[in-house]
Amino acid sequence: MRSPDPARTLAAQLADxxxxxxxxxxxxxxxxxxxxxxxxxILRDRTGLAQVVLRPDEIPAEGIPTEETVVRIVGVVAANxxxxxxxxxxxxxxxxxxxxxxxPIVELWRPSLDATLPTLxxxxxxxxxxxxxxxxxxxxxxxxxxxxxxxDAAGFTEIHTPKIVDTITESGAxxxxxDYFGKTAYLAQSPQFYKQQLVxxxxxxxxxxxxFRAEPHDTVRHLAEYRSLDVEFGFIRDHRDVLxxxxxxxxxxxxxICSEGAGALDLLDVALPAIPEEIPxxxxxxxxxxxxxxxxxxxxxxxxxxxxxxxxxxxxxxxxLAVEGYPMRKRPFYTHPQPDDERWSxxxxxxxxxxxLVTGGQRLHxxxxxxxxxxxxxxxxxxxxxxxxxxxxxxxxxxxxxIGLERWVARLLEASNIREVTLFPRDLHRLTP
Amino acid sequence: MRSPDPARTLAAQLADxxxxxxxxxxxxxxxxxxxxxxxxxILRDRTGLAQVVLRPDEIPAEGIPTEETVVRIVGVVAANxxxxxxxxxxxxxxxxxxxxxxxPIVELWRPSLDATLPTLxxxxxxxxxxxxxxxxxxxxxxxxxxxxxxxDAAGFTEIHTPKIVDTITESGAxxxxxDYFGKTAYLAQSPQFYKQQLVxxxxxxxxxxxxFRAEPHDTVRHLAEYRSLDVEFGFIRDHRDVLxxxxxxxxxxxxxICSEGAGALDLLDVALPAIPEEIPxxxxxxxxxxxxxxxxxxxxxxxxxxxxxxxxxxxxxxxxLAVEGYPMRKRPFYTHPQPDDERWSxxxxxxxxxxxLVTGGQRLHxxxxxxxxxxxxxxxxxxxxxxxxxxxxxxxxxxxxxIGLERWVARLLEASNIREVTLFPRDLHRLTP
Numbered sequence: 001m002r003s004p005d006p007a008r009t010l011a012a013q014l015a016d017x018x019x020x021x022x023x024x025x026x027x028x029x030x031x032x033x034x035x036x037x038x039x040x041x042i043l044r045d046r047t048g049l050a051q052v053v054l055r056p057d058e059i060p061a062e063g064i065p066t067e068e069t070v071v072r073i074v075g076v077v078a079a080n081x082x083x084x085x086x087x088x089x090x091x092x093x094x095x096x097x098x099x100x101x102x103x104p105i106v107e108l109w110r111p112s113l114d115a116t117l118p119t120l121x122x123x124x125x126x127x128x129x130x131x132x133x134x135x136x137x138x139x140x141x142x143x144x145x146x147x148x149x150x151x152d153a154a155g156f157t158e159i160h161t162p163k164i165v166d167t168i169t170e171s172g173a174x175x176x177x178x179d180y181f182g183k184t185a186y187l188a189q190s191p192q193f194y195k196q197q198l199v200x201x202x203x204x205x206x207x208x209x210x211x212f213r214a215e216p217h218d219t220v221r222h223l224a225e226y227r228s229l230d231v232e233f234g235f236i237r238d239h240r241d242v243l244x245x246x247x248x249x250x251x252x253x254x255x256x257i258c259s260e261g262a263g264a265l266d267l268l269d270v271a272l273p274a275i276p277e278e279i280p281x282x283x284x285x286x287x288x289x290x291x292x293x294x295x296x297x298x299x300x301x302x303x304x305x306x307x308x309x310x311x312x313x314x315x316x317x318x319x320x321l322a323v324e325g326y327p328m329r330k331r332p333f334y335t336h337p338q339p340d341d342e343r344w345s346x347x348x349x350x351x352x353x354x355x356x357l358v359t360g361g362q363r364l365h366x367x368x369x370x371x372x373x374x375x376x377x378x379x380x381x382x383x384x385x386x387x388x389x390x391x392x393x394x395x396x397x398x399x400x401x402x403i404g405l406e407r408w409v410a411r412l413l414e415a416s417n418i419r420e421v422t423l424f425p426r427d428l429h430r431l432t433p
Numbered sequence: 434m435r436s437p438d439p440a441r442t443l444a445a446q447l448a449d450x451x452x453x454x455x456x457x458x459x460x461x462x463x464x465x466x467x468x469x470x471x472x473x474x475i476l477r478d479r480t481g482l483a484q485v486v487l488r489p490d491e492i493p494a495e496g497i498p499t500e501e502t503v504v505r506i507v508g509v510v511a512a513n514x515x516x517x518x519x520x521x522x523x524x525x526x527x528x529x530x531x532x533x534x535x536x537p538i539v540e541l542w543r544p545s546l547d548a549t550l551p552t553l554x555x556x557x558x559x560x561x562x563x564x565x566x567x568x569x570x571x572x573x574x575x576x577x578x579x580x581x582x583x584x585d586a587a588g589f590t591e592i593h594t595p596k597i598v599d600t601i602t603e604s605g606a607x608x609x610x611x612d613y614f615g616k617t618a619y620l621a622q623s624p625q626f627y628k629q630q631l632v633x634x635x636x637x638x639x640x641x642x643x644x645f646r647a648e649p650h651d652t653v654r655h656l657a658e659y660r661s662l663d664v665e666f667g668f669i670r671d672h673r674d675v676l677x678x679x680x681x682x683x684x685x686x687x688x689x690i691c692s693e694g695a696g697a698l699d700l701l702d703v704a705l706p707a708i709p710e711e712i713p714x715x716x717x718x719x720x721x722x723x724x725x726x727x728x729x730x731x732x733x734x735x736x737x738x739x740x741x742x743x744x745x746x747x748x749x750x751x752x753x754l755a756v757e758g759y760p761m762r763k764r765p766f767y768t769h770p771q772p773d774d775e776r777w778s779x780x781x782x783x784x785x786x787x788x789x790l791v792t793g794g795q796r797l798h799x800x801x802x803x804x805x806x807x808x809x810x811x812x813x814x815x816x817x818x819x820x821x822x823x824x825x826x827x828x829x830x831x832x833x834x835x836i837g838l839e840r841w842v843a844r845l846l847e848a849s850n851i852r853e854v855t856l857f858p859r860d861l862h863r864l865t866p
Binding site (some may be wrong): 008026028029045046047068069070097098099100101102104123124125126128129134137138141144145148152155157158159160161162163164165166167176177178179180181183185187194197198200201202203204208209210212214216224225227235365366367368386387389390391392393394395396397405423424426428431432433 | 441459460461462478479480501502503530531532533534535537556557558559561562567570571574577578581585588590591592593594595596597598599600609610611612613614616618620627630631633634635636637641642643645647649657658660668798799800801819820822823824825826827828829830838856857859861864865866
């Protein structure tokens, strides 16, 4: 079989090359500096940067290609303590693989990008090439690997469930209608109903996929399409088992980030969060007292969440805090009540650095409880027939959670806007690129 | 921290239990058999089946719970050479975790399901519980792990790209419109444009995600929503490098299936496909001759594909065959032509057991080539402005492929209908469950 990378040396492999060795480098021209006596070309490939040195007689007739031109360079390895990795490439012969590039809208070679967020987003295909931008997504990819690795090891099965659905899962307000062969369908707001049904099949399931929310407000923490890391599993005692599994998963994501994203963490100067093995928990009722809100407040406002984040940091040295027991009347119908006081629920939100990152909890599992809960909200169980079928045929006590992937990375990097860590964000105003 | 599975023994762990040991089992009642002298309850959990034996005085007053009821059983391990794994559980105390189940529409305890496909699909939440159904999806999940593992090891970065888009990628005919905050948007037919742009960022990328095709025909091999395993990477010589990478990926998927899906393979009696390390290749021109089609035929009909599948089996002992060089006029505008004869393309389809499974190839990479190709089709490059931005700023020679996940498993299992291996299929007539 043909080797996919014939004779190519990656930038990160240069440090191991022997001085005098011939190498082939391929990548983008990251930076060129033409000086009187010597010129430099910094090459960027998927593993990093490599320094190429040109004597005046080695410069091509048409000059060193402009930044972002794609080149193939054959040269000789030379030791140079000043060069990145202690090695550079001399006596280069440069071949252009694509025509000289148009001048980028931003100077990608600068250590940090001097551009507004709209500029970054409008030119995403180019601005993500900046090493600091790219590093953000590398942490996202490492998080995904840690998420899956943790759950695979715990006997979970990966599932994929439909994104075009005929019923509205979460609320009627923020749903996108789809013209489905002339009928009206909807984009799934979450895989909630499907992941629960599949607990009856696989007992432990997870899904990584897009979810869609027609958020009518333009905020720094909402997207119209985002990636939800969904987990659901059976044979739990209550929501505290769900929270324990969430702790394992977040720990696994952090482990991957540290082991596979070390370079990106350095480049971005990330302060790693403190996520204790046992996540601290506070009851919603007590959370209201801590932030000085009235006893009958039905939900936590963003300012409350921030205050609780500070409190958890001071009290437990923790960047995460679970608030359990949210009032039943604010939770979806499938939420399991707190057994000793049914005003409260066996559900939780996880605050990460003072912002809601995860919603989770125990669900109802008895068919009769579903019928009552749906009727109590003035709806008809027949509208949920396919979903309820699973419960009519025996379902274990179960629960689960959903992590917003972009939110996780945004808070990890303390980004001021979730769009900074999203490759091609979708929102009220943005449908392209 | 609380242990998530307190004291629970899984069915697969019973074989290692010591006779006389007390165990806690949890799962669904898979089968009950009440005989005069002794009764049996077969318990099903995520790892398999366990046999529980009840003496007449051990049967609960209300009888043994019906099939699919969820139970917790405390009992004692006993050796019995007749039992699965040589071990059974005696002296059981049964606790019902959910109310007795409604009688399932199918008898899940029978070795094979005696039900029509519409019945299986209409009651998917229950019918997927059958061990043979479940095994199909276990092979899907194993395939996904093998796909990612192979690409992670080869330096690829996982990406996630928007599923709501403003332009139509593949063709105007089979697209689903979305009402996007009052504007018309579309569901992505493929991540093609995005994965190419991101080759400029990460050099090697992959995505596992839903794609949407408003297929107006009801066939056994098309779905309106399916999972596409997309790969794209830079610094290739031509489409043959793409094909070599595809071979690695398919090999990795098969490896995972064999190592992690051994039980499922056995249960389903799967004949493993022969996928040679070097995938055999035939040019489109020669493929027409082999199947006896006219020289000017622009595409391969399903009957041609089947004939080529047979030919590859006989000639190479291979279940896969790559047909390269498809006529340019039948390929999308971003396709790279064959350098020595521009009527043909540097693209391929991979036939798996005589059915198209993968489309791939080399793409154009020069900005000027894109402008010409788009204009030659009578379109305006300005309609592709965001996409073309990447090429205006230097893109390496690149290519990639897309594998249809459900099609892969359907052909692996020689299923007669792709819906047999899809958890909750979507098609012209099916939007629920």
